[in-house]
Amino acid sequence: MTSDPTDFTALSDEEWAARLTPAEFRVLRRAGTEPAFTGEYTDTKTSGVYRCRACHAELFRSDAKFESHCGWPSFFTPLAGDRIIERRDASAGMVRTEVLCANCGSHLGHVFAGEGYDTPTDLRYCINSVSLTLEPDAE
Structure with a gap:
């Protein structure tokens, strides 16, 4: 039996x-x-708006994107706090904060604080491009 496609949390790995x-x-x-x-x-x-590539939920706005020169798209804030889930990640020999899509639970990247970027939040949401799709603003 196939799960309901609107309930992304119920999808199997297959x-x-x-x-x-x-x-x-x-x-x-x-x-x-x-x-x-x-x-x-x-x-x-x-x-435009950056959406989760897995479920298309709106996650970040381009006006919150900044150049961190870290190698991945960086944002200083999500579109809204309820759009993401942050959880402790102790993998890879370090402790970080993982960022997940709140709608489907997909891994997006990590968030780092206190790095000294000149942004309103001093946060860097370091997000994999492959986790996102960009919906450009209408001209």
């Missing part, structure tokens, strides 16, 4: 694998990381 490319599945569903400076949105300056 259903996710059928919906996503192997690279998307590895990052979004297995908490992988795309190589630095390879993502399509790392240097994008297009105005």
